[in-house]
Amino acid sequence: MATNDPIVKKDFAEALQSVPKPVLYLVLFLFAGLPLFFPVKLPNKPIDASIDCFAQLMSLPEGSKVLIASDWTNSTRGESMGQMEALLRILMRKKIKFVVYTVADPQAPEVARFTIRKVAAEEAKAGGYGYKPFQDYLVLGYYPNAEGTTTAINNKFLSICEGKKDYPEDSPPMDVLRSPVLQGVKSVADFKDLVLVTASSTNTVVIERVTKVPLIFMVTGVMVPENTTYYASGQLKGLCGGVKGVYDLETLMEYGLNVDGPHKITSDKYSEVIPGFPGKQNEGKGTAYYPSLHFALFLLIIAVVAGNVGMILAKRRAG
Amino acid sequence: MIDIAAQLVPKTMWNAPNNSTELWTRIVLALLVGIALFVGLLNAPIQLRKPIIFTVTFVSGLFYVLFWLYPAPINRQPSDGPRNTFEALSFWISDSQGVIADLTNIIASFLIGLGIYSLMRVHIGKIKKQQRDWEFSVVLVSSMVLMVIFGYVDFYMRLQPGNSKMAGSGYVGWTFWQFGKDLLFNGLLQNMDAGMFSIVAFYILSAAYRAFRARSIEATILLLTALVVMLSLMGLVEFYWAQGVDAMHLSNNFKLDNIARWLRGNFQTPAIRGIDFGVGIGLLAMGLRLWLNLDKTGSDA
Amino acid sequence: MGQNYLDNGWISILITLAMVFMVLLNIMRAHNVKDLFIRRIAGLNAIDEAVGRATEMGRPVLMVPGLTDTTVNAKTMQAINIFAYVSRVAARFANPILVCCYNASTYTIAQEIIRDVYQQEGLIDRYDVDSVRFISDRQFAFAAGVAGLILREKAAATFFMGEFYAESLILAETANSVGAIQVASSTEMTQTPFFIAACDYVLIGDEFYAASAFLTRHPVLVGSLIGQDWCKLAIAGLIAIGVAANSFQLAGGSHNTTSKAWNEGKFDTLPKPKPFGAGDTTLSRWLNPDPAKDIKIERPQLPPDQIPSGGGN
Numbered sequence: 001m002a003t004n005d006p007i008v009k010k011d012f013a014e015a016l017q018s019v020p021k022p023v024l025y026l027v028l029f030l031f032a033g034l035p036l037f038f039p040v041k042l043p044n045k046p047i048d049a050s051i052d053c054f055a056q057l058m059s060l061p062e063g064s065k066v067l068i069a070s071d072w073t074n075s076t077r078g079e080s081m082g083q084m085e086a087l088l089r090i091l092m093r094k095k096i097k098f099v100v101y102t103v104a105d106p107q108a109p110e111v112a113r114f115t116i117r118k119v120a121a122e123e124a125k126a127g128g129y130g131y132k133p134f135q136d137y138l139v140l141g142y143y144p145n146a147e148g149t150t151t152a153i154n155n156k157f158l159s160i161c162e163g164k165k166d167y168p169e170d171s172p173p174m175d176v177l178r179s180p181v182l183q184g185v186k187s188v189a190d191f192k193d194l195v196l197v198t199a200s201s202t203n204t205v206v207i208e209r210v211t212k213v214p215l216i217f218m219v220t221g222v223m224v225p226e227n228t229t230y231y232a233s234g235q236l237k238g239l240c241g242g243v244k245g246v247y248d249l250e251t252l253m254e255y256g257l258n259v260d261g262p263h264k265i266t267s268d269k270y271s272e273v274i275p276g277f278p279g280k281q282n283e284g285k286g287t288a289y290y291p292s293l294h295f296a297l298f299l300l301i302i303a304v305v306a307g308n309v310g311m312i313l314a315k316r317r318a319g
Numbered sequence: 320m321i322d323i324a325a326q327l328v329p330k331t332m333w334n335a336p337n338n339s340t341e342l343w344t345r346i347v348l349a350l351l352v353g354i355a356l357f358v359g360l361l362n363a364p365i366q367l368r369k370p371i372i373f374t375v376t377f378v379s380g381l382f383y384v385l386f387w388l389y390p391a392p393i394n395r396q397p398s399d400g401p402r403n404t405f406e407a408l409s410f411w412i413s414d415s416q417g418v419i420a421d422l423t424n425i426i427a428s429f430l431i432g433l434g435i436y437s438l439m440r441v442h443i444g445k446i447k448k449q450q451r452d453w454e455f456s457v458v459l460v461s462s463m464v465l466m467v468i469f470g471y472v473d474f475y476m477r478l479q480p481g482n483s484k485m486a487g488s489g490y491v492g493w494t495f496w497q498f499g500k501d502l503l504f505n506g507l508l509q510n511m512d513a514g515m516f517s518i519v520a521f522y523i524l525s526a527a528y529r530a531f532r533a534r535s536i537e538a539t540i541l542l543l544t545a546l547v548v549m550l551s552l553m554g555l556v557e558f559y560w561a562q563g564v565d566a567m568h569l570s571n572n573f574k575l576d577n578i579a580r581w582l583r584g585n586f587q588t589p590a591i592r593g594i595d596f597g598v599g600i601g602l603l604a605m606g607l608r609l610w611l612n613l614d615k616t617g618s619d620a
Numbered sequence: 621m622g623q624n625y626l627d628n629g630w631i632s633i634l635i636t637l638a639m640v641f642m643v644l645l646n647i648m649r650a651h652n653v654k655d656l657f658i659r660r661i662a663g664l665n666a667i668d669e670a671v672g673r674a675t676e677m678g679r680p681v682l683m684v685p686g687l688t689d690t691t692v693n694a695k696t697m698q699a700i701n702i703f704a705y706v707s708r709v710a711a712r713f714a715n716p717i718l719v720c721c722y723n724a725s726t727y728t729i730a731q732e733i734i735r736d737v738y739q740q741e742g743l744i745d746r747y748d749v750d751s752v753r754f755i756s757d758r759q760f761a762f763a764a765g766v767a768g769l770i771l772r773e774k775a776a777a778t779f780f781m782g783e784f785y786a787e788s789l790i791l792a793e794t795a796n797s798v799g800a801i802q803v804a805s806s807t808e809m810t811q812t813p814f815f816i817a818a819c820d821y822v823l824i825g826d827e828f829y830a831a832s833a834f835l836t837r838h839p840v841l842v843g844s845l846i847g848q849d850w851c852k853l854a855i856a857g858l859i860a861i862g863v864a865a866n867s868f869q870l871a872g873g874s875h876n877t878t879s880k881a882w883n884e885g886k887f888d889t890l891p892k893p894k895p896f897g898a899g900d901t902t903l904s905r906w907l908n909p910d911p912a913k914d915i916k917i918e919r920p921q922l923p924p925d926q927i928p929s930g931g932g933n
Binding site for chain 3: 388393394395396398399400401402406423426427430431432433434435437438440441451452455508511512515516518519522523525526527529530531591594595596597598600601602603604605606607608609611613614
């Protein structure tokens with residue numbers, strides 16, 4: 001529609017402060033999207049929390065059992081699926097049986113099953129042990145009422161298994177209490193660790209209620225500050241946060257800790273050598289998505305700096 | 320077949336053997352008591368409603384207060400019976416927790432019906448009157464109906480003894496219903512969820528660009544710390560920043576990861592702890608007021 | 621009985637009970653005290669302004685009492701309490717409201733309370749039953765639904781209070797794009813920064829719980845607020861004592877050794893002294909009770925048909 005308003009031309013300072021949203025979104029789309037098509041391997045120094053997570057998982061004796069709370073869905077697959085895959089690779093290579101449960105979202109068990117099947121098939125193809133449902137792992141499914149269920153897990157673990165069925169390979173659903181995975185399990189203390197892979201507030205539910213088993217948390221990027229308080233106080237044995245956490249784990253799986261070589265990773269806390277899994281498929285979603293995070297952060301910094309430069313220029317001009 | 324009202328191998332006061340007369344008697348009795356309570360509550364005089372609500376809230380809360388504060392039995396084995404009345408109560412609390420949690424779920428399930436009623440009233444009304452954007456309401460109602468139908472048919476088929484292969488990978492034994500559910504659940508719902516979540520990335524950029532301005536000293540400090548933390552997450556920057564720094568030299572303290580670690584450990588974590596204490600105590604006080612009926616809700620106050 | 625029952629850590633229970641006592645004591649005291657000072661909370665002062673502006677523009681006020689899973693909790697109730705006040709102001713201005721609920725339990729309670737508010741104001745004819753709505757109990761479906769409502773109805777003021785997660789920024793940025801005045805508060809630490817970036821006013825941390833006392837000045841609520849402050853002071857004191865006590869015991873660094881180890885409810889003598897670590901301090905032992913796994917307790921045995929299949933504790 002034609003108007004008689006004079007066309008106001010923005011000066012440089014104003015333009016820097018008012019980049020239109022569509023332009024910002026388009027640039028972000030390119031910055032985050034292009035690295036997915038042109039993979040690059042960026043340098044990385046794993047942080048202490050990720051190193052603790054790796055060391056704790058690698059210290060698990062072969063044949064032990066781990067409880068996994070899988071409280072994520074496809075909406076955070078960029079972070080959570082990478083964490084789950086790295087976790088499963090370590091567990092499967094160390095022949096550790098695991099039980100998976102969910103208290104956050106009814107969609108979560110399906111996504112967990114999908115991820116386990118995928119990693120199990122990859123490991124079997126690479127010559128590893130092919131994990132079979134019901135025999136080597138159990139998916140207990142979804143429990144509404146996170147607080148009540150988590151309390152029950154701590155106080156009377158087997159009570160949450162009663163009446164639950166899972167699908168063995170090529171046979172009808174069976175009572176999970178008949179699974180070899182639960183043989184010898186009387187309480188939650190019979191698991192070596194509880195690993196919580198979460199994108200929801202179940203982290204506090206677990207921290208408040210689970211006292212009988214060491215905890216490892218794998219959380220999304222935005223949840224890292226909140227969970228760092230629990231990690232710093234020693235309530236968590238390890239913390240893997242966001243895409244950076246996954247990339248840290250994948251780097252450690254590739255190069256190990258304190259292992260001599262061109263990419264030697266060290267930590268003030270650990271003097272012992274913890275070898276990784278060199279030569280195996282260690283790169284996953286962390287390696288694939290870290291460049292996107294990297295360049296998106298770069299864009300964010302540029303945008304914030306540009307806005308501030310514009311503001312300072314405009315202030316100076318106004319005197 | 321799905322074993323309706325299947326019960327566990329027992330025995331607490333809350334359950335009974337599978338398909339036993341005792342179980343069915345209990346179910347029928349519970350139903351009758353429920354209906355009587357429902358009718359009673361509907362016809363309760365208005366002045367009695369508040370005491371009823373208070374009593375129910377207090378008793379429900381009391382269970383969880385006892386659950387957390389009453390000494391729990393140590394090393395209880397499945398075959399153990401209580402030694403005395405004191406321990407009998409702790410056994411009862413421990414056995415009942417799951418049942419009380421289930422009660423909450425059952426109430427929530429009934430309430431979903433009310434939620435669906437609200438949703439349908441708004442959207443079917445919109446469709447009938449062909450109000451603005453009524454087409455979206457058609458999509459909503461039909462999506463809900465389709466998801467329920469495909470979900471239940473698929474669930475039922477997978478439970479049948481001959482269909483165990485359906486759970487595996489590779490679409491073995493899949494029929495129209497499994498493909499339909501897969502399309503709706505994995506193909507549409509999960510991806511739309513992921514799509515909505517990815518929007519956050521765009522909004523973070525525009526919100527940060529608009530809000531992160533050094534307008535005051537506090538805002539400038541916030542801005543600078545944010546920049547350091549963001550830079551520390553960038554492996555490339557961190558790598559080149561640390562080049563040539565001797566681990567034993569003073570400059571080691573100014574490596575990006577060390578500055579970020581210092582900021583996290585000395586400012587961020589204590590600040591979050593402080594706020595967490597405040598939130599936790601606020602929640603405790605609010606919970607107490609609700610439990611003891613001391614709270615004046617917005618409508619009373 | 622004694623220690624056989626001490627599975628929960630008595631010191632944590634003692635601290636909790638002390639805090640409960642402080643809150644209840646102050647609630648009782650507050651009935652006799654008048655005109656207590658509560659510092660200004662900008663976001664709550666802005667409620668009247670936001671609703672007034674919405675009235676001028678003839679556009680609705682939209683409220684979301686958080687995304688609490690399955691059932692209502694204290695956080696949701698607090699959000700609804702604040703919204704009751706907002707609705708009262710809106711009712712007086714004859715301004716339309718929209719309360720978007722994430723779960724059906726919240727929906728039923730919010731509907732009751734908001735209708736009561738209109739009734740108390742004698743304006744029940746202005747109450748629209750569809751103003752309190754259940755949207756969806758799926759997180760991003762809810763976010764999409766509320767964002768759609770904000771855009772279509774062009775909400776002039778939005779209040780997001782309670783538990784919010786990843787959808788917080790979607791809601792806040794959408795409301796920002798239609799120029800709404802926004803007051804927000806999340807009890808989830810992770811989302812507060814997003815609200816600060818996108819909203820006009822944000823209640824941080826326990827300001828959310830102080831809101832009812834600030835808005836109504838009801839003695840019970842004000843007393844509770846003072847009790848909360850006492851609790852915070854007590855915690856600060858405990859932290860100071862903890863720092864001093866631990867520093868005293870840990871003084872000496874790696875030269876400080878111990879030959880005793882706390883194990884299964886008693887001290888064991890170690891064959892070789894080990895460095896005295898943070899886990900060996902008295903406070904650490906008090907606050908990390910040992911579940912004493914090996915204590916055998918002789919109990920009467922149940923007959924076989926009475927044994928539950930779920931195991932012990």
